Every structure is written in structure tokens, then in C-alpha cells.
Amino acid sequence: MFGHNQVGVIGVAIQPSISVGERSLEEILFDLTHESLTDAGVKIDEVDGIVVGANDQYDGRAISVMMASGAMGGVERDILSTPSAGEHAFVLGALRVATGQFATQLVAAWSPTEASSLAEVQRLAADPYYTRRLPIDENASHALQASVLEHSVPGLTDTAQAIVRKNREQGAAAYPDLPSNESNGSGVRNPWPLRDRMIAPPVTGCVGLILASEDFIRERGIADVAWIQGMGWATEPSFLGDRDLGTLPGLRAAAKQAYRHAGVDDPGSAFNVGEVADQTPYQELLAYEGLGVCDRESWATAATNGDFAAGGRMPINLSGGALSFNPVFCTGLIRIAEVANQIRRKAGSHQKPGAEWGVAHAASGFAMQYNTVAVFGRGRQEAQ
Amino acid sequence: MSTPRVGIIGIGQSVFQRRREDANYPDLVREATVLAMDDCDLSFEQIDAVVYSLSPDAMVGIGNAERLGVDAVGAKNKPFLRINTGGATGISSVAAAYYHIAAGACDTVLTAGADKVGECGDSQTVLNKIWDPTYERQLPLGTISMLAMSGVRYAHKYGMSEEDMARVVVKNRSHSARNPNAHLNKPTTIEEVMASRYIAWPIKLMDCCPQSSGGGAMVLASEKFIKQNNLDAVWITGVGHSSETYWMGDRMGRGQTADHADAHALAQSFKRCYQMAGITDPKMQVDVAELYSPFSNTEFHAIEAAGLAGLGESVSGMRDGEYELGGRIPVSPSGGTLCTNAIAVTAMIRVAEAALQVWNRAGDRQVPGAKVGIANGNGGDHQFFGTMVVEA
Numbered sequence: 148m149f150g151h152n153q154v155g156v157i158g159v160a161i162q163p164s165i166s167v168g169e170r171s172l173e174e175i176l177f178d179l180t181h182e183s184l185t186d187a188g189v190k191i192d193e194v195d196g197i198v199v200g201a202n203d204q205y206d207g208r209a210i211s212v213m214m215a216s217g218a219m220g221g222v223e224r225d226i227l228s229t230p231s232a233g234e235h236a237f238v239l240g241a242l243r244v245a246t247g248q249f250a251t252q253l254v255a256a257w258s259p260t261e262a263s264s265l266a267e268v269q270r271l272a273a274d275p276y277y278t279r280r281l282p283i284d285e286n287a288s289h290a291l292q293a294s295v296l297e298h299s300v301p302g303l304t305d306t307a308q309a310i311v312r313k314n315r316e317q318g319a320a321a322y323p324d325l326p327s328n329e330s331n332g333s334g335v336r337n338p339w340p341l342r343d344r345m346i347a348p349p350v351t352g353c354v355g356l357i358l359a360s361e362d363f364i365r366e367r368g369i370a371d372v373a374w375i376q377g378m379g380w381a382t383e384p385s386f387l388g389d390r391d392l393g394t395l396p397g398l399r400a401a402a403k404q405a406y407r408h409a410g411v412d413d414p415g416s417a418f419n420v421g422e423v424a425d426q427t428p429y430q431e432l433l434a435y436e437g438l439g440v441c442d443r444e445s446w447a448t449a450a451t452n453g454d455f456a457a458g459g460r461m462p463i464n465l466s467g468g469a470l471s472f473n474p475v476f477c478t479g480l481i482r483i484a485e486v487a488n489q490i491r492r493k494a495g496s497h498q499k500p501g502a503e504w505g506v507a508h509a510a511s512g513f514a515m516q517y518n519t520v521a522v523f524g525r526g527r528q529e530a531q
Numbered sequence: 532m533s534t535p536r537v538g539i540i541g542i543g544q545s546v547f548q549r550r551r552e553d554a555n556y557p558d559l560v561r562e563a564t565v566l567a568m569d570d571c572d573l574s575f576e577q578i579d580a581v582v583y584s585l586s587p588d589a590m591v592g593i594g595n596a597e598r599l600g601v602d603a604v605g606a607k608n609k610p611f612l613r614i615n616t617g618g619a620t621g622i623s624s625v626a627a628a629y630y631h632i633a634a635g636a637c638d639t640v641l642t643a644g645a646d647k648v649g650e651c652g653d654s655q656t657v658l659n660k661i662w663d664p665t666y667e668r669q670l671p672l673g674t675i676s677m678l679a680m681s682g683v684r685y686a687h688k689y690g691m692s693e694e695d696m697a698r699v700v701v702k703n704r705s706h707s708a709r710n711p712n713a714h715l716n717k718p719t720t721i722e723e724v725m726a727s728r729y730i731a732w733p734i735k736l737m738d739c740c741p742q743s744s745g746g747g748a749m750v751l752a753s754e755k756f757i758k759q760n761n762l763d764a765v766w767i768t769g770v771g772h773s774s775e776t777y778w779m780g781d782r783m784g785r786g787q788t789a790d791h792a793d794a795h796a797l798a799q800s801f802k803r804c805y806q807m808a809g810i811t812d813p814k815m816q817v818d819v820a821e822l823y824s825p826f827s828n829t830e831f832h833a834i835e836a837a838g839l840a841g842l843g844e845s846v847s848g849m850r851d852g853e854y855e856l857g858g859r860i861p862v863s864p865s866g867g868t869l870c871t872n873a874i875a876v877t878a879m880i881r882v883a884e885a886a887l888q889v890w891n892r893a894g895d896r897q898v899p900g901a902k903v904g905i906a907n908g909n910g911g912d913h914q915f916f917g918t919m920v921v922e923a
Binding site: 149150151152196201202203204207208209210212213214216217221222223224225226227228229230231232235238239241242243245246247248268269271272274275276378379380381382383384385386389396397400401404512513516517 | 534535555557583586587588589592593594595596597598599600601602603606607608609610611612613614615616617623626627630631633634635636657658660661663664770771772773774775776777778788796799800803807910911912914915
């Protein structure tokens with residue numbers, strides 16, 4: 148248990164790729180809030196507080212939570228915003244419920260794609276003196292990471308391409324009504340060594356979750372709950388040059404926190420299902436290692452054997468992941484929401500039958516600077 | 532299960548100035564962090580997590596600038612996240628750090644940040660971008676013109692004069708003269724304030740906060756950690772937030788959701804944190820207040836929202852000297868936001884100053900015998916409000 152009070156996910160709304168049409172962002176968030184509340188079976192009056200992951204640069208606003216507040220029921224409500232990552236909204240929302248001072252939280256993040264150049268937006272996050280003059284954006288940083296891995300693990304390109312095929316096939320099965328993802332990224336020129344379709348093009352998306360306390364869940368008799376068993380989050384250092392991009396100590400630290408809370412001793416056999424960061428297939432491989440489910444010496448064999456494919460020992464990214472649908476700022480919170488839905492047995496066509504334990508991993512920033520891990524289970528833990 | 536107590540064990544703040552060309556942005560964060568760490572005499576290894584305090588990135592000209600601050604706050608491989616609720620960010624960050632500990636997830640949390648408002652070019656140009664791009668951004672809206680409209684409305688409802696506004700400036704400058712960290716610390720007179728030029732009527736230049744550069748940091752800890760390590764602490768006993776509508780027009784005219792003269796959601800936020808702290812009569816129970824008032828007129832509705840005076844009654848209280856050091860309830864003995872505004876940490880400094888008061892560590896600006904202090908922060912277009920009660 149990660150806090151003094153048990154926290155569960157009781158409502159989820161995932162829109163991994165939105166056709167915006169005539170809707171404003173406020174209208175999209177209004178609809179998202181309604182969908183989240185409806186899924187949880189609660190009314191907005193029962194929501195004690197809101198935490199959003201909102202990024203000014205992507206939204207083209209200063210303090211972009213201002214715009215979202217009204218659409219999400221924030222007026223006269225306790226609403227906080229974290230711009231560091233969409234998944235950090237989940238962390239803070241869960242912490243707030245775990246204090247016992249809040250019965251419920253609405254957690255949400257979104258990703259508009261109206262910025263004229265996401266690459267330029269991302270480059271502004273580079274240090275203005277040393278690195279901003281480089282053509283650095285998040286995809287370039289992911290490519291640097293991929294090149295380090297290619298250098299250290301011979302023959303990795305084939306394994307990476309197998310991950311792309313796996314996730315694209317799973318994405319098509321999970322969300323068959325969304326625009327075909329099979330061609331997503333085809334023909335897009337990626338920074339070396341990323342190949343064709345190794346990054347999906349950015350799309351608009353959003354995600355919402357309703358978190359609730361153990362008392363609220365018991366009093367309301369809510370059955371389909373994804374209990375948060377453990378949670379960890381950590382950051383890598385500031386500068387790419389200070390990091391070995393081929394390893395992720397921050398992810399190991401986050402996983403260690405989450406597993407300690409959840410009582411997970413053997414992550415390789417603990418989970419029925421997982422969703423991990425996969426802006427590129429190399430990220431998914433690093434996630435296998437950082438989460439302790441597969442070391443790099445076994446990556447190729449696992450890919451060949453389909454260990455992490457649907458029907459494998461631990462299906463990963465049954466939703467298709469960010470390789471299928473890439474709403475850039477909220478892909479991390481979507482990973483968490485997807486696992487929560489798996490444990491709630493509400494994942495629809497991509498439900499893993501009998502899923503009892505799942506792990507979600509999210510990463511944000513240049514070359515996965517921020518890493519967040521959440522462990523979900525169907526049963527609540529006894530107080531320790 | 533009752534929530535365990537959370538204490539403040541370390542405070543660090545820069546000597547705020549208009550420009551800090553000797554220090555880049557991470558340097559400023561580091562400066563405040565080191566001061567806070569020295570204050571509690573902990574090592575970075577003893578810090579479990581970090582909450583980063585930074586409002587709009589555009590103010591420092593770096594997107595997601597918290598990423599460049601990771602090393603400055605010693606967060607490598609540790610839990611780390613950032614808060615942005617505009618001007619309320621500082622107090623929201625302290626609240627987020629509080630939640631880490633109150634949840635039982637951490638024993639020690641550092642919250643830190645910095646801003647270079649004085650070096651951003653023109654903060655009002657940045658702050659115009661908080662409004663809706665379709666309907667309101669084209670207007671010459673800035674935070675000054677926004678709160679000038681509140682001042683006009685407040686004056687209409689409650690009889691506040693421009694001299695009354697100047698009286699707030701004179702009081703706060705007399706306080707900031709005692710605060711070695713304050714940016715504007717030269718005493719002034721009503722005549723001098725009245726002679727300054729209009730920025731947005733009725734707000735004049737000297738009714739405005741400065742654009743400050745500097746950092747702030749605080750270390751919070753669980754009661755268990757504090758006792759185990761024999762640390763000195765003051766306690767956060769109340770935490771609250773509330774928000775108003777985004778739309779300025781919804782606070783004006785018929786059908787308004789709240790009156791722009793008042794600070795409706797700030798009052799609601801104070802009500803929440805008072806309830807948590809068990810404060811039923813703030814006029815009698817609060818010893819000192821550090822209120823977020825970036826323009827002189829806004830101190831009146833902040834005092835009233837804090838329950839230290841009835842609606843419209845703080846004007847006469849100000850004339851009678853009730854909110855001066857030595858008065859009934861000193862308000863902003865640090866000089867407040869009116870004298871120092873490094874936006875990313877301004878609301879954190881409000882909490883820090885309230886903590887120093889109840890800790891009896893406020894130096895020449897000490898309110899004798901203060902045991903209960905309150906603080907608040909306002910963010911967005913007077914939209915987000917965070918409040919806190921700190922006790923000895």
C-alpha cells in the first residue's frame with residue numbers, strides 16, 4: 148500500500164485519437180468529464196477535487212488549466228495542475244485521496260495538436276545556452292536513445308520492428324473504429340536510427356480517471372475497482388549529456404518504489420498485463436528492463452516468442468500504445484488508464500481475460516526523463 | 532485513520548531584486564534550495580521527494596523549465612513533479628508537498644522554485660496570454676487592468692478611495708523596510724503614491740507590485756521524522772483551494788457567478804482551511820496574516836475573504852491602523868506581494884513568512900507572540916486560490 152488510505156480507480160474515459168471537428172478544447176474536456184463521471188457512476192457534486200496535467204506550450208496558453216477549470220467542473224472546487232507530465236496528475240490525485248482528506252478526485256490530461264510546430268515547442272525546453280541551437284526535439288532525443296541501444300545490443304533493429312508490428316496490430320484490434328493506424332507514420336521522416344513507422348504522428352487525445360477512497364467505494368458498493376497497490380515516480384538528471392541514455396536509473400527507482408508498496412518481489416511473474424511507454428519501440432524495450440520483466444539479453448527472444456504480445460505470458464500495450472495512437476502529452480496517463488480498465492475488466496475488445504494484476508509505465512520529457520510506475524490489482528490490500 | 536501532522540522544518544529565500552544577472556535560472560533555484568537545506572540541516576540524501584514550483588514557463592523563456600531545475604534541487608532519481616496554478620503556484624506547491632507526507636508516501640519533501648520576472652521583458656505581455664485566445668485576449672487585458680476593474684467595483688460598493696489604496700502601500704512599505712529580503716523596501720507616503728502615474732485607473736504605479744527575480748524553498752517533514760530527528764518545526768494545520776470562473780464577464784453584471792469586487796473563491800478556500808484547522812473565529816484566533824495582494828486595492832478584499840473583517844469593513848480598519856505591525860491583526864508584515872513578486876514562488880513566500888512568524892524567527896518584522904498565521908496565493912485571472920494555516 149503506497150499511503151495511509153487505499154485508493155481505487157472507479158471511472159475511466161480514454162480518447163486516444165479524437166476527430167476534433169467543430170468542438171473547442173473546452174467542449175472536448177466537458178465531454179471527457181461527463182464520460183469519466185458516467186463510467187464511475189458518480190455526479191460532479193461528488194467530486195472533491197481535480198488534478199490536471201496541462202502543458203502551456205502545447206496548449207498555446209499561459210496557465211492552461213484556467214481554460215479547463217470551468218469545463219471540468221472546477222469552479223468553486225479544489226483544482227490543481229501539474230505541467231511536468233500528464234501522468235503526474237495521477238500521482239498527485241492519488242496522493243490527495245490517500246491523505247484521507249479527499250474522498251474522490253477527477254484526474255485528466257489532454258493533448259491538442261494545433262501548435263504550428265510541436266518540434267519547435269519541444270525545442271524551447273532545451274537549455275537556452277548550450278543545447279537549444281541544436282535541432283533537438285523529443286523525437287530527436289528518443290533517436291539518440293535508440294542509437295545508444297543499437298550500439299549496445301547487436302541486431303536490435305529487428306526486435307524494435309517486431310515491437311512496432313505487435314503494437315500496431317494490437318492497436319487495430321483495440322480501437323477498430325478509429326482511423327487506421329496501420330499506415331500511421333509511414334513515410335514520415337524520422338531521425339536516425341528510427342525507421343519507418345517507429346514513431347506515430349501526433350494526434351489530439353484526452354483521458355480522464357475518477358479516483359476514490361476505500362470508504363467511498365465501500366459506501367457506494369462499487370464493484371469494478373482497480374486498486375492502486377503501488378506507485379513510484381522519479382526523474383533523470385536535467386542534461387542529456389549527464390546521462391547514459393542506454394539505461395534508465397529513474398525508471399528503476401520508480402519501479403522500486405511501486406513494487407515495495409505493492410509487495411512485488413518478482414515482477415517477471417507478478418503481472419497479467421502491462422502498458423508501457425512506447426513513443427518508440429526502443430522505449431518499450433527499456434521499459435521491459437526497467438520494470439524488471441525482461442533484461443536486454445532476452446529482448447530478442449521475448450519478441451520472437453511473443454511473450455509480450457496478446458496471448459503471451461504478459462501482454463503489453465494491448466491498447467496499441469503510443470505506436471498506434473500518439474497524443475503526445477497524455478500518452479502516459481493513457482497507459483495508466485488502460486491498465487486500470489484491464490483490472491476493472493472494462494477494456495472492451497482488448498480485455499486480457501482474468502487480469503488480476505497489472506503494471507503501467509509512463510515516460511515524459513527528453514529521452515524519457517520522467518518515469519512513473521503504477522501497480523494495480525483487483526483486490527484491496529490489508530492495511531500494513 | 533487520522534491524518535498525521537506535517538511540519539515545516541526549513542525555509543530559504545533569496546534577497547529579491549529586479550534582476551539577478553549573476554545567476555542563471557537553475558542557479559536561483561539552487562540558491563534558495565541550499566538556504567532551505569541549511570536551515571533544517573538535512574542532507575539531500577534525506578529528502579524523499581521534490582515538488583517544483585514554477586508558474587508560466589514563458590516568464591523564464593524555457594519550456595518545461597522544471598526539467599532544467601532537477602539537478603539544482605537534488606532530485607536525480609527521486610520522485611519529482613511540478614505545480615502550476617499561476618500566481619498561486621507557490622502555495623499550491625507547498626500543499627502538494629504536504630499531500631506527499633500526509634498521504635504517508637514520504638517523510639521529507641523539498642519544494643523549491645525561482646523566477647526571473649524582472650528579466651522577462653514585460654510580464655504583462657506574457658500574462659495577456661492567460662486569456663481565451665478567441666474572446667478576451669485581444670483586449671488590453673493584463674493582471675493590472677483585470678484587478679483595476681475589481682478596484683473600481685470595490686470602490687463603488689464599499690467606498691474605497693485612492694487614498695485608501697495608497698494607505699495600503701504606505702503600510703506595506705513600512706513593513707518591507709524591516710525585511711532584508713524584500714525587493715521594494717523604501718518607506719513612502721500617501722502623497723508620493725498619489726503622485727505616481729496611472730497604470731490602469733484606479734491603480735497607479737506605486738499601487739503595483741514589482742517584477743522580482745529570486746528563489747524560494749521549503750522543507751516539510753512528517754511528525755514522525757521530526758520527532759525521531761529532534762527537529763524544530765512549525766505545523767501546517769489547514770490547507771485549502773478553490774477557484775472562480777475563468778471568464779471575467781461572468782463576474783460582472785447581471786447573472787454574475789461571483790462579484791469581481793470581492794474574492795468569493797478565496798473566502799471559500801479560507802473557509803476550507805479554517806475548518807481543517809478548527810478555526811471558527813479568525814478575527815480572534817489568527818495572530819498574523821501574509822496575504823497575496825499584488826495591487827493595493829486587492830488587500831482589502833483579501834482581508835475580508837480571510838474573515839479578518841466583514842465585507843467592505845477593511846477600509847476603515849486600514850484607516851485605523853488595524854493591519855499594521857502593532858495593530859490588531861498585522862497583515863503582510865514582510866511587505867507582502869506588493870513589495871516582492873517573483874511569481875513562481877511568491878505564494879510560497881507567503882507561507883514561509885507566516886511560518887517564520889509563528890516560529891518567532893521573523894526578525895525586525897516579528898509579530899510578538901504570534902502562534903497562528905495564515906497565508907494565501909492567487910493565480911490565473913483571479914481564479915485559483917490557495918490558503919493555509921500555520922501554527923507554532
